[in-house]
Amino acid sequence: MSKENIYRSHVLVCTGTGCVSSGAREIKDVFIDELHENEIENEVRVVETGCHGFCERGPIAIVYPEGVFYSELKENDVAEIVEEHLLKGRIVDRLLYVDDDKEKVPGYSDIAFYKKQKRIALKNCGRIDPENIDEYIANGGYEAMGIAFTELDQDKVIEMVKDSGLRGRGGGGFPTGLKWSFAAKSVSNKKYVICNADEGDPGAFMDRSILEGDPHKIIEGMAIAGYAIGADEGYVYVRAEYPLAIKRLRKAIKDAEEYGLLGDDIFGSGFNFKLNIKEGAGAFVCGEETALMASIEGKRGMPTPRPPYPAVKGLWGKPTNINNVETFANIPFIVQEGPEAFSSYGTEGSPGTKVFALTGKINNTGLVEVPMGTTLREVIFDIGGGLQENRKFKAVQTGGPSGGCIPEEYLDLPIDYDSLLEVGAMMGSGGMVVMDDNTCMVDVSRFFLNFTQSESCGKCTPCREGTKRMLEILNRITEGEGKSGDIKLLRELAEHIRDTSLCGLGQSAPNPVLSTLQYFENEYIAHIEDEKCPAGVCPDLKGAYYVLEDDCIGCGICMKACPVDAISGKPKEVYTIDSEACISCGVCADKCPKDAIAVG
Amino acid sequence: MKSLQELRDMRKRLEKDMTARDDKEIAKVIIGMGTCGIAAGARDILQAVSDEINKRDLNVKIVQTGCIGMCEEEPIFDIVKPGEDRITYGNLTPDNARQIIVEHLINNRIDTEHVIARHNN
Numbered sequence: 041m042s043k044e045n046i047y048r049s050h051v052l053v054c055t056g057t058g059c060v061s062s063g064a065r066e067i068k069d070v071f072i073d074e075l076h077e078n079e080i081e082n083e084v085r086v087v088e089t090g091c092h093g094f095c096e097r098g099p100i101a102i103v104y105p106e107g108v109f110y111s112e113l114k115e116n117d118v119a120e121i122v123e124e125h126l127l128k129g130r131i132v133d134r135l136l137y138v139d140d141d142k143e144k145v146p147g148y149s150d151i152a153f154y155k156k157q158k159r160i161a162l163k164n165c166g167r168i169d170p171e172n173i174d175e176y177i178a179n180g181g182y183e184a185m186g187i188a189f190t191e192l193d194q195d196k197v198i199e200m201v202k203d204s205g206l207r208g209r210g211g212g213g214f215p216t217g218l219k220w221s222f223a224a225k226s227v228s229n230k231k232y233v234i235c236n237a238d239e240g241d242p243g244a245f246m247d248r249s250i251l252e253g254d255p256h257k258i259i260e261g262m263a264i265a266g267y268a269i270g271a272d273e274g275y276v277y278v279r280a281e282y283p284l285a286i287k288r289l290r291k292a293i294k295d296a297e298e299y300g301l302l303g304d305d306i307f308g309s310g311f312n313f314k315l316n317i318k319e320g321a322g323a324f325v326c327g328e329e330t331a332l333m334a335s336i337e338g339k340r341g342m343p344t345p346r347p348p349y350p351a352v353k354g355l356w357g358k359p360t361n362i363n364n365v366e367t368f369a370n371i372p373f374i375v376q377e378g379p380e381a382f383s384s385y386g387t388e389g390s391p392g393t394k395v396f397a398l399t400g401k402i403n404n405t406g407l408v409e410v411p412m413g414t415t416l417r418e419v420i421f422d423i424g425g426g427l428q429e430n431r432k433f434k435a436v437q438t439g440g441p442s443g444g445c446i447p448e449e450y451l452d453l454p455i456d457y458d459s460l461l462e463v464g465a466m467m468g469s470g471g472m473v474v475m476d477d478n479t480c481m482v483d484v485s486r487f488f489l490n491f492t493q494s495e496s497c498g499k500c501t502p503c504r505e506g507t508k509r510m511l512e513i514l515n516r517i518t519e520g521e522g523k524s525g526d527i528k529l530l531r532e533l534a535e536h537i538r539d540t541s542l543c544g545l546g547q548s549a550p551n552p553v554l555s556t557l558q559y560f561e562n563e564y565i566a567h568i569e570d571e572k573c574p575a576g577v578c579p580d581l582k583g584a585y586y587v588l589e590d591d592c593i594g595c596g597i598c599m600k601a602c603p604v605d606a607i608s609g610k611p612k613e614v615y616t617i618d619s620e621a622c623i624s625c626g627v628c629a630d631k632c633p634k635d636a637i638a639v640g
Numbered sequence: 641m642k643s644l645q646e647l648r649d650m651r652k653r654l655e656k657d658m659t660a661r662d663d664k665e666i667a668k669v670i671i672g673m674g675t676c677g678i679a680a681g682a683r684d685i686l687q688a689v690s691d692e693i694n695k696r697d698l699n700v701k702i703v704q705t706g707c708i709g710m711c712e713e714e715p716i717f718d719i720v721k722p723g724e725d726r727i728t729y730g731n732l733t734p735d736n737a738r739q740i741i742v743e744h745l746i747n748n749r750i751d752t753e754h755v756i757a758r759h760n761n
């Protein structure tokens with residue numbers, strides 16, 4: 041690029057999956073048109089980036105050098121930004137992001153959502169153009185790989201990863217350096233490195249965002265792993281439902297090859313490394329490492345017993361190292377900045393940061409990266425902005441279908457692998473679903489079990505049949521047909537499935553049920569013995585709705601909302617609901633401005 | 641890529657394109673682009689400044705700002721170097737603007753003739 045082309049201002053438009061679905065591409069096109077219209081296309085550059093984590097407020101554009109954050113843009117807002125901000129330097133107040141305390145916030149870094157975050161794995165996401173290898177290099181990209189290949193021997197690289205204390209981000213939390221040392225020790229003429237980008241947890245999109253926002257980081261992390269264990273070939277296993285991630289990764293591999301950063305004799309080190317992409321069909325069990333390798337080999341994606349571990353006998357029978365996307369994304373930082381820089385974040389047992397996908401009944405849903413040891417309260421209330429409509433917090437589910445629900449009493453728990461296990465949940469890949477007091481915990485455990493049950497590959501009986509039996513019991517409890525021994529039966533089945541299933545899917549499938557039983561057993565009892573759903577969710581157990589006389593202000597909103605005219609009353613007096621006519625749809629309770637309608 | 645040095649040289653070349661996005665404190669030229677600033681020719685100043693900065697390969701951010709209440713001295717810009725006072729220059733022309741940039745940012749000399757204000761940062 042020639043000197044004449046240095047732009048005074050950059051407009052970064054997020055074209056991650058979330059923002060594209062809310063119209064980001066059109067926004068980008070209008071920006072380009074407007075810049076031409078105003079003849080400043082040589083002064084201002086439009087850059088496409090990956091996800092900023094704040095998809096809910098998309099489309100998003102950030103204008104540098106000021107770093108002004110514009111959110112929820114519409115096509116006809118763009119002309120104003122170009123004419124006011126880019127031409128005249130006046131920030132367009134009207135389009136600024138409004139924070140939780142109703143303040144308008146211009147600066148990216150001033151937004152509460154970003155303030156408590158520490159971005160290592162996501163550092164470049166939303167800051168560089170993922171399809172432009174030059175931007176990655178300009179930000180220090182591929183330097184870690186260069187250092188490793190030319191200045192460090194294999195053992196030294198492994199030692200650095202060991203010293204950093206990095207643990208696998210794919211769920212299990214196995215120490216990454218140790219895993220690499222196993223594969224390095226295996227003697228073979230051929231070895232492989234695999235990146236697990238199957239990301240099967242419902243609602244999770246951490247790995248997708250990294251691949252879309254910073255694909256070169258994964259290439260670099262994998263190449264360093266390849267060098268460390270002595271593998272000259274790698275596979276990225278991505279689910280086929282991630283077309284944008286696949287497209288960007290493909291372009292990144294091609295560009296890296298053209299620059300000689302993949303291929304033969306990289307950096308004149310004599311080391312060769314090449315990368316392939318394998319698109320997965322998307323079954324949840326294919327994320328399990330042995331099933332994943334079977335799938336790459338063209339076989340049905342079913343788990344096989346370990347040992348032998350992949351480090352000894354993996355892909356096509358060769359020693360293989362398999363890590364998660366986010367695990368690889370941390371590697372360049374560790375090599376470049378040193379293991380101590382990495383372990384200066386996080387806790388002793390869980391160094392570094394972790395990316396979470398915040399979803400559920402929370403104000404700021406999105407992708408966040410925080411140091412390990414940050415408390416659940418900080419993530420949910422400070423970063424996540426608390427619960428929607430100021431409702432009461434009930435529980436947070438972590439670890440996806442293998443995880444558990446954590447109640448309010450543990451909100452101050454520091455998040456790390458071990459503390460989450462202690463309270464019956466787990467880190468998993470980083471899903472975090474926040475639930476309010478309108479959530480039925482029996483229904484939640486049924487949702488997750490329904491997922492694992494349908495995703496069981498069917499190979500072993502306890503997983504296949506046991507989860508089916510558990511689901512039947514949960515179904516009948518939520519339908520008001522629960523029997524008195526059901527809770528005991530659920531616990532017995534859970535233990536049996538956990539102890540006798542072959543792979544992690546079966547072994548962890550009962551976790552959501554066990555953890556809700558641990559903290560919310562009274563809700564199960566209410567369903568079974570009183571035939572009531574305390575949260576008013578399960579349709580068969582809802583009973584009729586009624587007005588709380590003390591809270592009703594007589595606004596009459598409920599009466600208008602009721603679809604079967606079951607509500608009557610006079611303005612400014614207490615309204616009443618006819619329990620015979622009420623069909624328990626719950627519309628009145630949703631609409632009541634005073635929360636004056638209860639059920640049960 | 642035949643060596644690590646080759647990558648590092650490449651990075652040096654490419655880094656300049658990213659200056660605008662840098663969080664690090666670097667020198668800034670803040671150009672007044674209010675209505676009267678633009679009427680007085682601030683756009684020409686902006687172009688002259690960008691051109692000079694690009695030509696001389698300076699690590700400087702160009703920022704625009706609105707009316708600062710000194711309309712009669714327009715066109716105006718401020719130069720701020722990290723840790724130094726903010727100097728406001730006025731009555732600019734593309735030519736003297738280029739000169740001021742070179743003097744202030746390269747030779748570290750403040751062109752007192754055109755200074756109209758000085759603020760402690």
Ligand SMILES: Cc1cc2nc3c(=O)[nH]c(=O)nc-3n(C[C@H](O)[C@H](O)[C@H](O)COP(=O)(O)O)c2cc1C
Pocket residue numbers: 207208209210211212213214236237238239240241324325326327328329330362363364365367469543544545
């Ligand atoms: C049912 C099941 C699904 C899994 N899905 C994923 C997945 O989507 N992504 C992932 O990285 N690991 C997944 N794992 C974990 C992998 O088997 C493996 O442990 C992981 O990829 C290792 O990488 P890490 O050490 O970097 O975490 C899954 C495991 C099980 C049992």
Ligand code: SF4
Pocket residue numbers: 325342343495496497498499500501503504541542543544545546547
């Ligand atoms: S535990 Fe379930 S998913 Fe895993 S191998 Fe057995 S049947 Fe298949």
Ligand code: SF4
Pocket residue numbers: 587588591592593594595596597598599614615631632633634635636637
């Ligand atoms: S909407 Fe609520 S406050 Fe209004 S009349 Fe109905 S119950 Fe009372």
Ligand code: FES
Pocket residue numbers: 054055056057058059060090091092093094095096098100
């Ligand atoms: S896709 Fe734009 S912020 Fe996530």
Ligand code: FES
Pocket residue numbers: 672673674675676677706707708709710711712714
């Ligand atoms: S518009 Fe420039 S000082 Fe008033």
